[in-house]
Amino acid sequence: MRRQLAPTALTAAAVAGVVTFSLVASAPVGNAAARPSSAYAVSAEGQVPIAKTPYAESLDGKRQTTSALELPKNPLISVRAGTATAGNDSASVELFDIVIGPDILSQVKIPPELKQQCASLPKTGASDLPLPDLALPDLGLPGLPALSTKDLPVKNLPDLCNLLLTPPKSLLAIDSLNVWCSGDTGGIDVGSLTLLGQTVKVPTTRQGASLPSNPLASIKVNSQAKHADGAFTVTGLSINLAGAETINLASATCAKPAAKPKPTPKPPVDHPAPPQVNTPPAAPVPTPVKTHQAVTG
Structure with missing residues (x-):
């Protein structure tokens, strides 16, 4: 059952230096020639850059999970909880209570x-x-x-x-967003989405769908891409704020870990034959000889 969570209203008075907080740290950079499976909850480019956070990456195929209870307050976006998971050719993201432009x-x-x-x-x-x-x-x-x-x-x-x-509490609010991929397939699940207080129906099943554009925000839903190295990425929502800021919410990339080199087989070892031991022949079984003894008395 999908969780129905009311959007969290946060003030917009925090400074724009969100990138200085420890939670918003730069994500590791994978090898482009052997892209690993990875996932992140939030990233942004523009006047308020936000690195991929929380971010999970699986370099060896083992399951890796990273969670954040809440992003630091900033004038752009707040998230109450986010979890990113990456494993062997699989990845997923769960987000709850996303608020963009609080009290705008x-x-x-x-x-x-x-x-x-x-x-x-x-x-x-x-x-x-x-x-x-x-x-x-x-x-x-x-x-x-x-x-x-x-x-x-x-x-x-x-x-x-x-x-x-009677202004709404945010420009855009989403109560939940789940994204997953497995191999070269994937999908998304979006809870209630409101734009300036008005509920908007989100076409989650159609790849690359767009919500009706307006001067404040244009929104792309369920963007999917196959990469030259065989990796596959699903991004839940891509939001463009008046051309000044691009926000990506919930992105999962599936890629098989680089194949480990097979060990070189060792050449067979010739074991010398065990030395022969000369065993003396068995003694013959004695043959009984019948004789007659003289009777005296």
Whole structure:
């Protein structure tokens, strides 16, 4: 049964130096000519780089598992728990309570004119009113370009008012994400996913599916790739934040460990024959001789 976990709300006030924390350490680099099986829970490239963490790698085919209870607080992403496992031609990742852009919209100060429009919405026909094009303040995520109200994923003015007056706790929240591979096959399982408070249906069974794009985030689901060295990789979610940051969640790579060289057989050893021992012939069995003894008396 899939675990249903409520997203964890974390503040966005932490410094962007997440890479200085010991948990976010550089992952080992494998031999490109003989890529080992490996797995990681979270990585990011852009204004806030995050190395692959937690990271597991199997160099000899033995099962290796690494877990993290929680990522350090940072302005980009939080994860309550993550486990990465790699073994002989197999790998898997489990993630729970992923939050991207925590409290991102709670920082937005609504312009007075928009507040007035929201307060005076008519009971009917409000959905036909045009969206105002108002500049949004800095949302607190490093690298995001300047955005306006028309960049938010809403369809009408009532949706915009609801989004800004009762902001969700995150830009993107996922309660669970599992990814696995075995040989050259694999798949993913995604729990409830919400984008700015709206539940989004995730097509987990289709390889390389994309969720509807918007100026804030574009999301790829179940990306799969076969490599020239025979390895196979499945990545659960790849999230692009307005072109400023790319986040990969739950990636598993399956590759057989490099074959161990066969031991060179030793040449046969000629053992000398044991020395012969001269055994004397057995003594003949004596033959009894019948004789007659003189009788006296």
